[in-house]
Amino acid sequence: MRGTYFEDVVVDKVTVSPAITVTEAHVAMYLGVTRELPDGLPAVPDVLPLCLTIGLGWRIADPPMIVLAFVGLDWRMVRALRVGDTMHARSRILSKRAMRDVGYVVEERSIVDQHGEVVQQGRFTFLVAKRKEVSV
Amino acid sequence: MIEHRRYFDEISLGEECESPGRTVTEADIVMFAGLSGDYNVLHTDAEFMKQSIFGERIAHGLLCLAIQSGLFSRASVPYATLAFVGLRWKFKAPVKIGDTIRLKAKVTAKKDLAKADRGLVTLERIVLNQRDEVVQQGETDLIVEKRR
Numbered sequence: 001m002r003g004t005y006f007e008d009v010v011v012d013k014v015t016v017s018p019a020i021t022v023t024e025a026h027v028a029m030y031l032g033v034t035r036e037l038p039d040g041l042p043a044v045p046d047v048l049p050l051c052l053t054i055g056l057g058w059r060i061a062d063p064p065m066i067v068l069a070f071v072g073l074d075w076r077m078v079r080a081l082r083v084g085d086t087m088h089a090r091s092r093i094l095s096k097r098a099m100r101d102v103g104y105v106v107e108e109r110s111i112v113d114q115h116g117e118v119v120q121q122g123r124f125t126f127l128v129a130k131r132k133e134v135s136v
Numbered sequence: 137m138i139e140h141r142r143y144f145d146e147i148s149l150g151e152e153c154e155s156p157g158r159t160v161t162e163a164d165i166v167m168f169a170g171l172s173g174d175y176n177v178l179h180t181d182a183e184f185m186k187q188s189i190f191g192e193r194i195a196h197g198l199l200c201l202a203i204q205s206g207l208f209s210r211a212s213v214p215y216a217t218l219a220f221v222g223l224r225w226k227f228k229a230p231v232k233i234g235d236t237i238r239l240k241a242k243v244t245a246k247k248d249l250a251k252a253d254r255g256l257v258t259l260e261r262i263v264l265n266q267r268d269e270v271v272q273q274g275e276t277d278l279i280v281e282k283r284r
Contacts, residue, residue: 029170033199034206036202046220047202051202058173058174067176067178069227075223077221077222
């Protein structure tokens with residue numbers, strides 16, 4: 001499969017994603033999926049930028065990590081994003097830890113708006129595939 | 137629509153609530169892939185996933201995180217929330233198409249903040265499936281308005 005295996009993940013590597021403008025349509029779709037009650041504010045629901053940042057990770061030039069599972073996150077909402085704002089993500093690999101067949105990768109990520117201000121920030125932990133040993 | 141909102145002072149430490157269930161459908165996963173742009177094979181390739189340890193497609197972790205956020209609003213009278221500021225979360229088990237998830241939440245901490253008109257409420261949240269297995273678990277921090 002095309003993608004970056006655990007062995008090829010480089011600690012301290014920084015990746016900047018392309019940007020996406022968050023629209024009314026995103027908010028409407030999000031509220032449709034979650035059935036959260038709209039609060040009538042122009043603010044974007046706080047979990048929506050987090051969802052969009054995962055998709056942006058697929059639009060970078062480097063093949064994405066072969067993620068077998070999203071293990072967890074530790075996340076801070078710094079300020080609200082508003083409809084019409086344009087966000088992108090900046091991420092850095094903090095650490096990696098090999099297990100027998102897989103590996104854990106911790107990534108630090110910030111969601112940044114069009115003014116360069118951090119909107120949300122935190123750490124993601126992923127379980128990433130190792131290359132299959134070729135049996136001789 | 138006039139709706140009561142609960143202020144910081146009206147929320148008790150240790151109080152618990154449980155939401156109705158919600159069945160996670162294939163449509164939810166397809167819509168979420170479209171919305172988020174996350175087309176990872178885990179969520180979108182039925183044939184590939186037959187060979188995987190899961191045996192079938194699984195829901196995006198963040199989809200279920202988003203769904204539980206909606207379930208919370210159906211489990212409890214809404215808080216007078218000013219901001220959602222923190223999230224510590226673990227994805228513990230897969231959610232498959234047709235699984236029914238529900239939320240159990242408990243207020244585990246209440247703190248005053250520098251600004252006198254608001255306080256911080258920490259909720260422990262457990263997302264369970266129809267077999268009462270924990271699929272997700274974590275804590276959220278909300279800034280809630282005090283009654284003037």
